[in-house]
Amino acid sequence: MSENKQQSEFVKSEVLAENYARALSVYPGQVIVDLKALRDNMRTLVARVSRDLQPGQNAPEVMGVVKADGYGHGLIPSALAALAGGATWLGTAQPYEALRLRAAGIDSSRCHILTWLTSAPTTRFADLITENIDISVGSIDSLDAVAFAARNLGKPARVHVKVDTGFGRNGFTPEGFNAALEKLQQYSNEGVIEVIGQWSHLAVADSPDVPEFVDATDRQINQFNEFTERMREANVAPKIRHLANTAATLNRPEIRFELVRPGIGLYGYEPDPAMGDSQTYGLQPAMTLQAQLGTVKAVEEGHGISYGRTYLTPNNTSTAIVPLGYADGILRSASGFDMQGARHVDKPGGPVRVETNKGARILNVSGRVCMDQFIVDLKGDAAELGVREGDTVTLFGPGRGVEFAEPTADDWAEAAGTISYEIMTGIGPRVPRLYRNAYEVLSSSDIAKLDAKSLI
Numbered sequence: 001m002s003e004n005k006q007q008s009e010f011v012k013s014e015v016l017a018e019n020y021a022r023a024l025s026v027y028p029g030q031v032i033v034d035l036k037a038l039r040d041n042m043r044t045l046v047a048r049v050s051r052d053l054q055p056g057q058n059a060p061e062v063m064g065v066v067k068a069d070g071y072g073h074g075l076i077p078s079a080l081a082a083l084a085g086g087a088t089w090l091g092t093a094q095p096y097e098a099l100r101l102r103a104a105g106i107d108s109s110r111c112h113i114l115t116w117l118t119s120a121p122t123t124r125f126a127d128l129i130t131e132n133i134d135i136s137v138g139s140i141d142s143l144d145a146v147a148f149a150a151r152n153l154g155k156p157a158r159v160h161v162k163v164d165t166g167f168g169r170n171g172f173t174p175e176g177f178n179a180a181l182e183k184l185q186q187y188s189n190e191g192v193i194e195v196i197g198q199w200s201h202l203a204v205a206d207s208p209d210v211p212e213f214v215d216a217t218d219r220q221i222n223q224f225n226e227f228t229e230r231m232r233e234a235n236v237a238p239k240i241r242h243l244a245n246t247a248a249t250l251n252r253p254e255i256r257f258e259l260v261r262p263g264i265g266l267y268g269y270e271p272d273p274a275m276g277d278s279q280t281y282g283l284q285p286a287m288t289l290q291a292q293l294g295t296v297k298a299v300e301e302g303h304g305i306s307y308g309r310t311y312l313t314p315n316n317t318s319t320a321i322v323p324l325g326y327a328d329g330i331l332r333s334a335s336g337f338d339m340q341g342a343r344h345v346d347k348p349g350g351p352v353r354v355e356t357n358k359g360a361r362i363l364n365v366s367g368r369v370c371m372d373q374f375i376v377d378l379k380g381d382a383a384e385l386g387v388r389e390g391d392t393v394t395l396f397g398p399g400r401g402v403e404f405a406e407p408t409a410d411d412w413a414e415a416a417g418t419i420s421y422e423i424m425t426g427i428g429p430r431v432p433r434l435y436r437n438a439y440e441v442l443s444s445s446d447i448a449k450l451d452a453k454s455l456i
């Protein structure tokens with residue numbers, strides 16, 4: 001390394017360290033996203049769908065689903081890492097997030113963007129068409145509104161026809177489809193729409209071990225193919241078809257078609273713990289949620305902890321404040337109960353990794369989660385354990401195997417009776433998002449699209 005290069009690397013690492021220190025002084029909890037994990041997860045998904053192709057078959061393209069602020073990881077950084085890993089499409093539910101991607105400088109020469117949660121009277125279809133954003137249509141009203149906007153603009157809209165194959169959410173039903181086909185013919189003949197895709201969403205692809213669910217998915221696939229036939233017969237055949245979420249991308253190779261739409265896999269999680277953990281698929285959780293302890297103090301046996309006295313200290317012990325609460329997305333249902341006596345209820349709260357001078361310990365939320373904070377029973381004397389105010393604790397992270405036991409978002413999901421998706425997307429906007437490995441993963445022009453202070 002030249003002296004200049006060494007000097008500039010040194011300056012860079014100083015800046016990153018300053019960013020980290022500043023973040024801790026601004027807020028006592030942080031989401032840390034490893035951009036390399038995101039990039040590598042996308043690479044893994046791209047490699048997986050590129051295997052075992054039939055002769056002459058092209059590998060399906062991969063969409064990085066970055067809805068809901070990139071599943072809580074940050075919209076723009078997640079999108080850029082997905083593109084660095086080989087995604088050629090991005091997808092958002094809300095149109096405003098699709099527009100934000102284009103506004104950040106991710107232009108149409110670089111990737112397609114599909115958005116799907118529109119509403120005929122209020123969505124700014126003209127902006128979407130202008131920005132070359134593909135639009136899902138699943139109702140006659142939205143089809144009319146898209147055509148109207150395109151006609152006014154003098155530019156055809158790229159549409160993906162959403163069909164309801166049994167999920168019961170968005171899309172045309174088989175019964176209502178003839179009316180849609182007529183409109184699709186009319187508008188494509190007029191040149192105001194271009195039928196790019198046909199698509200649908202699966203209800204139970206994450207349970208490959210439940211025969212009833214496998215049958216339900218098979219029925220959805222049959223329905224999907226019948227819709228395709230009807231589009232072909234009506235002369236509005238889709239150029240591409242897409243159906244697979246992460247679960248189907250991983251375990252249903254026959255329905256990858258021309259494009260797959262993994263979301264949770266990009267962030268390093270399996271759709272359902274029944275599918276085995278994410279390592280099975282070579283995926284690595286990208287998000288770490290950590291916090292710096294508030295007050296650490298000694299309390300006596302039988303001390304009520306937090307609202308409702310749902311946790312009574314079983315012994316003389318120390319407690320620590322973790323300064324994140326339900327206003328930050330720490331679900332109140334992850335509260336931990338240990339009620340001795342008549343109304344005896346035991347339920348472990350969400351797990352927290354605490355470093356002690358006897359090694360790391362996994363402790364749990366003790367008592368009810370409050371608005372801005374929760375309490376952890378340290379199960380010992382803080383001074384003896386070497387646990388102090390200001391120590392950084394980890395709520396969840398990549399997991400990192402047995403010798404470095406660390407909770408994951410799946411563990412929090414279990415404690416709260418939900419799924420990892422809700423844990424990650426629920427982390428409030430006031431918790432800063434910080435990014436590792438930006439320089440390793442992104443080009444300098446992409447790094448310039450990020451908030452420089454968020455890089456650590």
Ligand SMILES: *Cc1c(COP(=O)(O)O)cnc(C)c1O
Pocket residue numbers: 065067093116201244245246247261262263264265271
């Ligand atoms: C969220 C979503 C996906 C991605 O689902 P995962 O289970 O996260 O892979 C794909 N398609 C649609 C329509 C979605 O809403």
